[in-house]
Amino acid sequence: MAKRGGSEFVCQNCGTVYPRWQGKCDACGEWNSIIEEKVGGEGFSNLPSKRKGQIIDFVPLSGSQEKLDRLTTSIKELDRVCGGGLVAGSVILVGGDPGIGKSTLLLQTCAKVAELPSKPECYYISGEEAIDQVRIRAKRLGLEKAPVKLASATDIKDIIATLEKSNAAVVIIDSIQTMYLEEVESTPGSVAQVRACSYELIKLAKKKGFTLFLVGHVTKQGSIAGPRVLEHMVDTVLYFEGERGHHFRILRAVKNRYGATDEIGVFEMQDQGLVEVENPSALFLAERQGNISGSCVFAGIEGSRPVLVEIQALVSPTGYSSPKRAVVGWDSNRLAMVLAVLEARCGMNLSSQDVYLNIAGGLRITEPAADLAVAMAVISSLTNKPLPHDMVIFGEIGLSGEVRAVSQPSLRMKEARKLGFSSVVTPPRHSKDNAKSYDLNIYEIGNVQRLINMFN
Numbered sequence: 230m231a232k233r234g235g236s237e238f239v240c241q242n243c244g245t246v247y248p249r250w251q252g253k254c255d256a257c258g259e260w261n262s263i264i265e266e267k268v269g270g271e272g273f274s275n276l277p278s279k280r281k282g283q284i285i286d287f288v289p290l291s292g293s294q295e296k297l298d299r300l301t302t303s304i305k306e307l308d309r310v311c312g313g314g315l316v317a318g319s320v321i322l323v324g325g326d327p328g329i330g331k332s333t334l335l336l337q338t339c340a341k342v343a344e345l346p347s348k349p350e351c352y353y354i355s356g357e358e359a360i361d362q363v364r365i366r367a368k369r370l371g372l373e374k375a376p377v378k379l380a381s382a383t384d385i386k387d388i389i390a391t392l393e394k395s396n397a398a399v400v401i402i403d404s405i406q407t408m409y410l411e412e413v414e415s416t417p418g419s420v421a422q423v424r425a426c427s428y429e430l431i432k433l434a435k436k437k438g439f440t441l442f443l444v445g446h447v448t449k450q451g452s453i454a455g456p457r458v459l460e461h462m463v464d465t466v467l468y469f470e471g472e473r474g475h476h477f478r479i480l481r482a483v484k485n486r487y488g489a490t491d492e493i494g495v496f497e498m499q500d501q502g503l504v505e506v507e508n509p510s511a512l513f514l515a516e517r518q519g520n521i522s523g524s525c526v527f528a529g530i531e532g533s534r535p536v537l538v539e540i541q542a543l544v545s546p547t548g549y550s551s552p553k554r555a556v557v558g559w560d561s562n563r564l565a566m567v568l569a570v571l572e573a574r575c576g577m578n579l580s581s582q583d584v585y586l587n588i589a590g591g592l593r594i595t596e597p598a599a600d601l602a603v604a605m606a607v608i609s610s611l612t613n614k615p616l617p618h619d620m621v622i623f624g625e626i627g628l629s630g631e632v633r634a635v636s637q638p639s640l641r642m643k644e645a646r647k648l649g650f651s652s653v654v655t656p657p658r659h660s661k662d663n664a665k666s667y668d669l670n671i672y673e674i675g676n677v678q679r680l681i682n683m684f685n
């Protein structure tokens with residue numbers, strides 16, 4: 230570390246610190262991302278002192294603990310992603326692409342909380358937009374009557390001094406990249422500023438016990454701009470995502486000290502703002518066409534909730550020497566693996582075919598449980614044979630072509646039944662006793678070869 234008052238060179242992309250300038254960051258490979266920053270410590274209240282350390286008291290693991298104080302916002306999708314409501318004194322970082330709806334979501338949250346019968350004090354501090362702009366949005370969303378305290382400010386010292394005297398329950402900082410602390414001699418949005426401002430705000434949130442939302446911009450690589458450090462400082466990291474041209478928005482927890490990650494909240498962006506989607510499966514399947522080859526329905530799990538989505542594949546003879554593989558919404562390595570298994574274990578010839586794969590509706594799936602559905606969509610497209618319209622599929626594929634069990638099969642099947650599907654293709658099931666209770670035709674498949682036979 231450089232001496233206090235000296236300077237250090239910090240990569241604005243990943244936060245790596247170097248003793249001298251260099252053109253390329255060794256850690257993340259970005260060019261021209263390293264700039265000089267004056268060392269100001271973690272914040273203005275962190276100046277060195279002569280005080281000696283004191284002896285710490287140790288206690289046993291068991292003992293009385295305070296029950297987590299959770300505030301339910303009445304936006305169920307948000308509460309779910311946060312682990313069942315907002316924890317007092319917790320800090321939530323909300324990242325997302327420009328224009329995805331971060332400010333909209335947080336303004337709605339703020340207004341909904343402020344309107345609760347217990348009248349929590351809610352502060353919305355915008356460093357990005359003028360008061361008028363926020364008011365216009367509030368009017369469009371029909372929230373102008375909500376008792377939210379709105380301010381446009383960027384000086385962290387002012388903000389801290391104000392909140393210090395308040396009785397805040399929820400504070401929204403939109404965005405952390407616009408905030409600055411005088412003592413830190415770099416521009417707002419730089420790693421040093423983001424870190425120092427967050428540090429001060431987080432300390433106050435813990436002290437006063439309010440829930441702090443920080444909006445963070447996302448870099449072109451898709452991580453929250455500024456250092457990874459920020460993700461470590463906060464309790465919860467949420468990503469707000471969605472595909473351009475789609476109106477679904479998905480709020481995803483990638484870190485949560487107070488709940489499960491991988492939980493998602495689904496919203497639909499409408500003129501009057503973000504509307505919660507209680508039954509995402511119905512929404513994702515709404516535009517599905519019947520009797521088309523290359524399409525099948527995957528019964529997936531997102532967090533604690535089953536979600537049915539349509540998987541579309543298009544296989545067509547290639548015009549190139551190396552065939553094209555394009556994937557939207559799934560892992561391209563995973564697709565390559567599924568295709569390799571189909572070639573090696575089932576004798577399918579895909580090396581002269583381009584393969585396009587799309588998860589309809591803009592959802593991004595990470596589960597390997599989608600393997601079997603992907604394989605099915607590919608085979609269906611290649612053979613040009615549509616699948617039964619009322620069939621759902623799930624299962625993981627192993628390298629030898631075996632179909633492996635996945636988590637929570639009963640939850641997936643129940644959701645399929647609820648949405649009117651009547652048959653399901655699953656991995657071999659170990660407990661068959663309750664098969665009847667699903668009221669579905671269950672086709673158990675132990676090997677991908679069997680999948681191909683289904684088309685004959």
Ligand SMILES: Nc1ncnc2c1ncn2[C@@H]1O[C@H](COP(=O)(O)OP(=O)(O)OP(=O)(O)O)[C@@H](O)[C@H]1O
Binds near residue numbers: 326327332
């Ligand atoms: N009538 C409307 N006027 C403006 N935006 C609308 C309207 N109806 C829907 N929207 C949506 O609101 C989105 C803007 O949302 P918002 O400003 O909350 O995003 P953000 O993530 O905060 O963006 P930024 O990164 O610029 O802060 C637009 O991209 C658009 O999809």
Ligand SMILES: [Mg+2]
Binds near residue numbers: 331332333357403
């Ligand atoms: Mg915004």
Ligand SMILES: [Zn+2]
Binds near residue numbers: 256
């Ligand atoms: Zn870097």
